[in-house]
Amino acid sequence: MSKNLTKREEDYSKWYNELVVKADLAENSGVRGCMVIKPYGYAIWEKMQAALDKMFKETGHENAYFPLFIPKSYLSKEASHVEGFAKECAVVTHYRLKNDENGEIIVDPEAKLEEELIVRPTSETIIWDTYRRWIQSYRDLPLLINQWANVVRWEMRTRLFLRTAEFLWQEGHTAHATEKEAIDEAEQMLKVYAEFAENHMAMPVIQGVKTENERFAGAIETYCIEALMQDGKALQAGTSHFLGQNFAKAFDVKFANKEGKKEYVWATSWGVSTRLMGALIMTHSDDNGLVLPPKLAPIQVVIVPIYRGLDQLDAISEKVAPLVKELRAKGISVKFDNRDTHKPGFKFNEYELKGVPVRLAIGQRDMDNGTYEVARRDTLVKETVAADEVIAKIEFLMEDIQRNIYQKAFDFRKENVTEVNSYEEFKKVLEEKGGFISAHWDGTNETEERIQTETKATIRCIPLDVKEEEGVCMVTGKLSTKRVLFAKAY
Amino acid sequence: MSKNLTKREEDYSKWYNELVVKADLAENSGVRGCMVIKPYGYAIWEKMQAALDKMFKETGHENAYFPLFIPKSYLSKEASHVEGFAKECAVVTHYRLKNDENGEIIVDPEAKLEEELIVRPTSETIIWDTYRRWIQSYRDLPLLINQWANVVRWEMRTRLFLRTAEFLWQEGHTAHATEKEAIDEAEQMLKVYAEFAENHMAMPVIQGVKTENERFAGAIETYCIEALMQDGKALQAGTSHFLGQNFAKAFDVKFANKEGKKEYVWATSWGVSTRLMGALIMTHSDDNGLVLPPKLAPIQVVIVPIYRGLDQLDAISEKVAPLVKELRAKGISVKFDNRDTHKPGFKFNEYELKGVPVRLAIGQRDMDNGTYEVARRDTLVKETVAADEVIAKIEFLMEDIQRNIYQKAFDFRKENVTEVNSYEEFKKVLEEKGGFISAHWDGTNETEERIQTETKATIRCIPLDVKEEEGVCMVTGKLSTKRVLFAKAY
Numbered sequence: 001m002s003k004n005l006t007k008r009e010e011d012y013s014k015w016y017n018e019l020v021v022k023a024d025l026a027e028n029s030g031v032r033g034c035m036v037i038k039p040y041g042y043a044i045w046e047k048m049q050a051a052l053d054k055m056f057k058e059t060g061h062e063n064a065y066f067p068l069f070i071p072k073s074y075l076s077k078e079a080s081h082v083e084g085f086a087k088e089c090a091v092v093t094h095y096r097l098k099n100d101e102n103g104e105i106i107v108d109p110e111a112k113l114e115e116e117l118i119v120r121p122t123s124e125t126i127i128w129d130t131y132r133r134w135i136q137s138y139r140d141l142p143l144l145i146n147q148w149a150n151v152v153r154w155e156m157r158t159r160l161f162l163r164t165a166e167f168l169w170q171e172g173h174t175a176h177a178t179e180k181e182a183i184d185e186a187e188q189m190l191k192v193y194a195e196f197a198e199n200h201m202a203m204p205v206i207q208g209v210k211t212e213n214e215r216f217a218g219a220i221e222t223y224c225i226e227a228l229m230q231d232g233k234a235l236q237a238g239t240s241h242f243l244g245q246n247f248a249k250a251f252d253v254k255f256a257n258k259e260g261k262k263e264y265v266w267a268t269s270w271g272v273s274t275r276l277m278g279a280l281i282m283t284h285s286d287d288n289g290l291v292l293p294p295k296l297a298p299i300q301v302v303i304v305p306i307y308r309g310l311d312q313l314d315a316i317s318e319k320v321a322p323l324v325k326e327l328r329a330k331g332i333s334v335k336f337d338n339r340d341t342h343k344p345g346f347k348f349n350e351y352e353l354k355g356v357p358v359r360l361a362i363g364q365r366d367m368d369n370g371t372y373e374v375a376r377r378d379t380l381v382k383e384t385v386a387a388d389e390v391i392a393k394i395e396f397l398m399e400d401i402q403r404n405i406y407q408k409a410f411d412f413r414k415e416n417v418t419e420v421n422s423y424e425e426f427k428k429v430l431e432e433k434g435g436f437i438s439a440h441w442d443g444t445n446e447t448e449e450r451i452q453t454e455t456k457a458t459i460r461c462i463p464l465d466v467k468e469e470e471g472v473c474m475v476t477g478k479l480s481t482k483r484v485l486f487a488k489a490y
Numbered sequence: 491m492s493k494n495l496t497k498r499e500e501d502y503s504k505w506y507n508e509l510v511v512k513a514d515l516a517e518n519s520g521v522r523g524c525m526v527i528k529p530y531g532y533a534i535w536e537k538m539q540a541a542l543d544k545m546f547k548e549t550g551h552e553n554a555y556f557p558l559f560i561p562k563s564y565l566s567k568e569a570s571h572v573e574g575f576a577k578e579c580a581v582v583t584h585y586r587l588k589n590d591e592n593g594e595i596i597v598d599p600e601a602k603l604e605e606e607l608i609v610r611p612t613s614e615t616i617i618w619d620t621y622r623r624w625i626q627s628y629r630d631l632p633l634l635i636n637q638w639a640n641v642v643r644w645e646m647r648t649r650l651f652l653r654t655a656e657f658l659w660q661e662g663h664t665a666h667a668t669e670k671e672a673i674d675e676a677e678q679m680l681k682v683y684a685e686f687a688e689n690h691m692a693m694p695v696i697q698g699v700k701t702e703n704e705r706f707a708g709a710i711e712t713y714c715i716e717a718l719m720q721d722g723k724a725l726q727a728g729t730s731h732f733l734g735q736n737f738a739k740a741f742d743v744k745f746a747n748k749e750g751k752k753e754y755v756w757a758t759s760w761g762v763s764t765r766l767m768g769a770l771i772m773t774h775s776d777d778n779g780l781v782l783p784p785k786l787a788p789i790q791v792v793i794v795p796i797y798r799g800l801d802q803l804d805a806i807s808e809k810v811a812p813l814v815k816e817l818r819a820k821g822i823s824v825k826f827d828n829r830d831t832h833k834p835g836f837k838f839n840e841y842e843l844k845g846v847p848v849r850l851a852i853g854q855r856d857m858d859n860g861t862y863e864v865a866r867r868d869t870l871v872k873e874t875v876a877a878d879e880v881i882a883k884i885e886f887l888m889e890d891i892q893r894n895i896y897q898k899a900f901d902f903r904k905e906n907v908t909e910v911n912s913y914e915e916f917k918k919v920l921e922e923k924g925g926f927i928s929a930h931w932d933g934t935n936e937t938e939e940r941i942q943t944e945t946k947a948t949i950r951c952i953p954l955d956v957k958e959e960e961g962v963c964m965v966t967g968k969l970s971t972k973r974v975l976f977a978k979a980y
Contacts, residue, residue, distance in 0.1 A: 030564065030619050031607065034557035039635065042554045064532045067524035068609075068640055068656050069580075072587070074520065076595040086587040090559075091597050092609065093583045095644040097562070097576040105566040107581050107606055116597055117521065119558075119582065119609070129520050139831060145529065150558055150640065154585040166558050341629060 005353070007287050012231040016282060020160045023290045023354050025277065033158040033165030040354060041277065043298035045168065048276060049148065051200050051295070052170065055192050061144045061172060066126050068150075069117035074125040078250040081124065084217020088154040090119040090165075119152040124218060124243070124269055127173045128251040135175060135265055137256045142185070143175040151273075161278035162235075162490050169273035175265045177255065179244075182266035183221075186242040189270040190223040193238035201276065202293040202406035203227050203283045204413050205237060206436070206485065208461025213448055216269075220244035226460045226485070228413045229282040232434020234460045234487035237279050240270035278490070284378075284405050290355025291378055293405060294398040301327060301334040301394055302356045304347045306363030313338060316362055326391060332398065352377065357401045358394055378405050419483070423474045426486070430457055436487050440480035442473035451475060457486045495843070497777050502721040506772060510650045513780045513844050515767065523648040523655030530844060531767065533788035535658065538766060539638065541690050541785070542660065545682050551634045551662060556616050558640075559607035564615040568740040571614065574707020578644040580609040580655075609642040614708060614733070614759055617663045618741040625665060625755055627746045632675070633665040641763075651768035652725075652980050659763035665755045667745065669734070672756035673711075676732040679760040680713040683728035691766065692783040692896035693717050693773045694903050695727060696926070696975065698951025703938050706759075710734040716950045716975070718903045719772040722924025724950045724977035727769050730760035768980070774868075774895050780845025781868055783895060784888040791817060791824040791884055792846045794837045796853035803828065806852055816881060822888065842867065847891045848884055868895050909973070913964045916976070920947055926977050930970035932963035941965060947976045 005022065006014045021027050025041030028034075037045065053063070069092060076082045096111030120126065127145075134140060152166050172189060176182040190207055197205045205225035215222040219241035227237045248254070248264040257263055284291040294300050303324070305316040320336055327334045335356075337347050344361065351359055361373040372390050375382040378401045385393045416435025420426045429437055441447060441459065452458050466482045473480050495512065496504045511517050515531030518524075527535065543553070559582060566572045586601030610616065617635075624630060642656050662679060666672040680697055687695045695715035705712040709731035717727045738744070738754040747753055774781040784790050793814070795806040810826055817824045825846075827837050834851065841849055851863040862880050865872040868891045875883045906925025910916045919927055931937060931949065942948050956972045963970050 027620075027623075029557045029616065031557045031559045031561060031616070034559060036557065036620050037555040039552035039554045043552070045555075046553065062529035062533070063536065064529045065527035065535075065658065067519045067521045067526065068642065069521045069524060071521060072595060072597075075587075082587070082595055086589075086595065089585065089587050090582045090607070091584040091587070092580045093597065094581040095579065097565075097572070097579050097581065097608075099576075105562060105572055105576065107562075107583065117580070118587075126519065126521070130526050133517075152558065168555065 005287060005289060008230065015287070016278075017160065019281060019285060019289060019353075025281070025290075026160045028160065031165075033155055035160050035164050035166075037168075037274070040298060044280070044292070044296055045274060045277060047296045047298065048196075048200070049170075052192075052196055052272065053146075053148075055196060056146050056170075056172065059144075059188060059192060061146045061174075064145050064147060065149070066123050066130065066147060068120055070120050070123070070126045072116045072118055074129055075118050077125060078218050078246055080246075081218035081250075085121045085153070089121060090152045090154055092117040092119065120149070121151055121153045122269075122271075123147065123149070123151075123171055124173065124247050125251070128247040128253060128267070131173075131175055131265070132251050132253045135253055135255050138177050138258055141175055141177045141255060141265070142181060144172075144185075145174065146170055146172045159278075161274055161281070164274075167274045169271050171269060171271040174268045175248075175253070176268070177257065177263075177266070179266050182244075182268050183242050186221070186223055186240045186268040186270065189240040189268070190225065190238075193225050193240065193270070193272060196272075197225055197227065197237055197276075198406065200293065200295045201280050201283070202295075202402055202409065203237070203279060204406065204410045206461060206463055207465075208463040208485065210239075210461060211445075211448060211459045211484070213445055214459065216241045218243060218246050220246070223464075224461050226436075226487075227279050227283060228409075228416055228435060228487075229279070229490065230412070231282070232416060232488075234436065234489040235275075235279050235282070236460070236489065237276060238270070238272040241268060243267035243269060283409050285355065288380070289353030291405060292355035292357060294357045294402050297355065297357050298333065299335045299351075299354070299356050300332050300398065301358045301360060302347075302351045303334065303336045303360040303362065304344050304351075305336075305338060306344045306361055308364075310340070312364060313340070315367065319367060320362065323387075323390065327394065330391070330395070332394065358397050360390070376401055378408075417485070421471075421474065426457075426474055427455055430455055430486075430488065434488065436460065436485045438483045438485055439474050440471035440482075441484050442476045442478035442480055444476075447473060447475050451486070457488050460485045460487050460489060495777060495779060498720065505777070506768075507650065509771060509775060509779060509843075515771070515780075516650045518650065521655075523645055525650050525654050525656075527658075527764070530788060534770070534782070534786055535764060535767060537786045537788065538686075538690070539660075542682075542686055542762065543636075543638075545686060546636050546660075546662065549634075549678060549682060551636045551664075553637065554635050555637060555639070556613050556620065558610055560610050560613070560616045562606045562608055564619055565608050567615060568708050568736055570736075571708035571740075575611045575643070579611060580642045580644055582607040582609065610639070611641055611643045612759075612761075613637065613639070613641075613661055614663065614737055615741070618737040618743060618757070621663075621665055621755070622741050622743045625743055625745050628667050628748055631665055631667045631745060631755065632671060634662075634675075635664065636660055636662045649768075651764055651771070654764075657764045659761050661759060661761040664758045665738075665743070666758070667747065667753075667756070669756050672734075672758050673732050676711070676713055676730045676758040676760065679730040679758070680715065680728075683715050683730065683760070683762060686762075687715055687717065687727055687766075688896065690783065690785045691770050691773070692785075692892055692899065693727070693769060694896065694900045696951065696953055697955075698953040698975065700729075700951060701935075701938060701949045701974070703935055704949065706731045708733060708736050710736070713954075714951050716926075716977075717769050717773060718899075718906055718925060718977075719769070719980065720902070721772070722906060722978075724926065724979040725765075725769050725772070726950070726979065727766060728760070728762040731758060733757035733759060773899050775845065778870070779843030781895060782845035782847060784847045784892050787845065787847050788823065789825045789841075789844070789846050790822050790888065791848045791850060792837075792841045793824065793826045793850040793852065794834050794841075795826075795828060796834045796851055798854075800830070802854060803830070805857065809857060810852065813877075813880065817884065820881070820885070822884065848887050850880070866891055868898075907975075911961075911964065916947075916964055917945055920945055920976075920978070924978065926950065926975045928973045928975055929964045930961035930972075931974050932966045932968035932970055934966075937963060937965050941976070947978050950975045950977050950979060
């Protein structure tokens with residue numbers, strides 16, 4: 001396997017597109033904007049799902065499933081919601097095909113739906129239509145539900161994982177008796193996302209809230225986690241919304257409180273998607289290919305035999321078998337690549353490209369000496385390890401690689417958050433360095449939009465841990481009490 | 491919770507519909523023919539998924555994900571395939587909504603797709619379009635892929651789980667170098683389905699092949715598992731198709747064999763769906779509600795405290811805590827229902843309705859005597875068990891209930907397979923007894939269709955273990971070499 005991967009410095013965007021395809025993660029399909037997630041990419045997504053699903057269940061949520069289709073009238077019930085999604089909706093208008101007089105397959109004009117159906121871009125409307133039936137009393141609250149599903153947003157410019165017409169995600173939708181409880185829930189789920197990003201993806205994130213401009217369509221407050229990619233652009237990795245009573249009012253969802261009085265229910269929704277795959281790739285990978293955190297790697301350890309003739313391969317296979325067994329018993333996923341159709345060099349390249357955290361190689365000399373060659377993917381460092389120490393070494397590396405790539409990404413981000421105090425400085429840093437830029441802003445949509453028009457940078461978030469600080473807006477000179485984070489973003 | 495469940499004898503169909511809703515499994519949504527799968531129902535489906543997914547991976551399959559949408563031209567490429575699905579396709583024709591002059595939300599006529607997209611009714615066409623890129627050489631084979639997904643078939647008459655416009659399923663799609671290997675795969679997956687049905691769902695199935703009439707659109711051979719419901723109707727629970735080279739030819743998928751010669755690839759596909767939920771319900775449940783096999787029960791053991799005042803509840807809670815912990819450590823899912831808002835009788839009814847396999851009750855007398863009352867859901871038998879024997883008892887019941895409900899269903903089916911030798915006898919048995927009817931048939935579509943028109947019975951399958959036996963078709967008197975199984979079916 002020849003990698004022939006474009007270098008990041010040459011063309012970061014091209015490097016990304018090539019890597020996604022060459023590492024067997026995903027590819028474009030014959031359907032505009034829709035991707036095929038290949039088995040190796042899907043295996044990483046399954047690991048993400050398993051970890052997140054466990055965290056959701058530990059915080060009291062249950063999974064359910066709601067319809068793919070949303071009647072147009074439902075979507076229209078919450079004004080700002082439909083406004084936000086109308087321009088990117090796939091619309092089902094007919095329910096049958098037929099043969100025309102020439103034997104061509106055509107849409108049967110007689111099978112037109114009375115009301116068009118929208119392929120869900122998100123499920124608030126269909127879910128809140130359901131919750132009206134489920135919620136009568138305070139005893140039915142809180143209602144803590146999550147759904148794993150596919151959604152469709154008709155994007156004009158798409159990129160594998162980062163922006164696709166169809167994507168996979170989870171969407172949590174919860175209902176609460178009080179405003180405070182709903183806000184607590186939205187904040188709790190933000191913490192869950194941050195913990196997942198940092199502990200599993202080894203990706204440091206900044207937690208914050210969005211400005212009004214960038215809020216989810218229908219939300220009162222949108223919380224987000226923002227990550228920094230290696231090219232200095234930010235990526236929104238997850239959002240959690242406090243929806244107030246907007247959807248409860250649009251769908252007339254009331255509950256009888258303990259005093260028997262009817263009140264509207266308070267809501268949250270929160271989601272992460274296959275976009276996280278893009279974030280994972282762009283946070284850690286290098287010019288040799290993917291770098292995967294051990295916690296999400298489908299193959300954590302690969303063993304490559306180096307041999308002449310099948311007798312040597314047999315001897316190595318026999319030697320390796322108990323090691324494979326022991327590693328599996330410890331819950332470490334290991335692959336012994338005994339394919340005789342490919343040379344070791346080809347295999348080394350392949351597993352580097354695919355980001356397997358630890359590679360063991362064993363040849364005749366290792367057999368004679370009782371050793372393995374152990375290579376770690378993150379640093380590419382190789383060393384010779386005695387066979388009886390190799391398991392301990394692997395266990396150490398599982399921890400150490402996870403820790404090391406987090407630290408590397410954390411240091412990179414730290415170097416790339418820049419405080420500026422003038423618009424000139426802002427534009428210079430944005431142009432020359434990129435990354436997050438911390439600056440004072442007057443809090444108005446107008447200024448935010450002007451900055452975006454002039455520089456393409458957006459306000460990624462107002463960090464949750466922001467310090468109160470007197471200052472003036474870098475653009476208008478108006479008073480400001482805190483800095484916000486700007487960046488160009490995916 | 492009052493059950494008020496219609497009795498099966500009164501109206502089996504009504505009993506089913508009520509039970510699905512009252513046991514919190516699923517309900518109809520505001521979208522015609524699309525269901526909401528509620529958390530309790532979804533938890534059972536998740537257990538089914540986990541068990542099946544493990545079996546698929548153990549037989550060498552990997553998961554992947556393919557687009558929701560299929561261009562109309564793809565669907566049209568395999569003639570019998572489009573013929574089979576054209577009449578039930580949801581068609582996406584537009585990609586945007588807009589406000590009209592009155593402020594109403596309408597489909598934007600300017601956002602019409604050049605080519606209509608079909609919401610996948612099954613994914614052979616989009617997947618074989620992809621396989622053309624993935625398969626070049628014999629080294630790329632076999633390709634063993636599964637997808638968990640939602641699909642849409644626009645059914646006019648729908649019923650929760652049994653027949654819905656949208657349903658959840660898995661679809662395996664494999665590619666092979668030889669005909670034999672593909673047939674072996676199709677047969678292997680049938681065995682996997684049968685094993686899952688019998689060992690996990692406790693549902694005996696008959697393995698067989700479909701007649702030409704009943705074959706999947708595009709298949710050379712369709713294998714199936716058929717189960718018998720308590721009302722004497724059959725239910726097709728899973729199918730596995732040998733597709734020959736039909737899709738390889740339609741999508742031009744060829745591989746270079748070891749001699750470098752190009753050949754078309756051989757294919758299979760196989761699937762089970764949320765329909766299995768309907769089969770599970772109708773195989774075991776009774777007039778008191780669901781009966782779940784322990785292997786698929788989201789809650790395997792429920793503990794209900796019987797108390798006066800919160801002091802007694804506290805004492806019981808303290809007593810029960812170590813038991814809960816120990817059961818969980820053994821992998822048994824247990825719920826201690828300490829809600830003070832509901833009476834024990836209400837709780838007993840609720841867990842009976844929801845099919846929880848084992849119920850423990852503990853009151854003051856049990857506290858004094860060091861006992862629990864243990865009730866099993868399948869037989870409704872109750873007994874008093876010493877506290878120090880209760881874990882062993884529960885472990886025994888997990889096995890015994892699984893075994894017992896399988897045996898009960900097996901015995902029921904055995905009593906309801908009837909051999910007949912004349913069409914009169916056939917009609918009489920069908921009318922008076924139902925179940926599977928084993929009869930000779932002349933092998934023609936015409937006779938099969940005549941029987942269906944006259945009696946509503948269809949040939950469910952030609953069993954794999956059928957004996958060669960000389961006979962004459964019960965309708966036409968023509969020679970026949972084996973019996974086939976007829977039934978009315980869901």
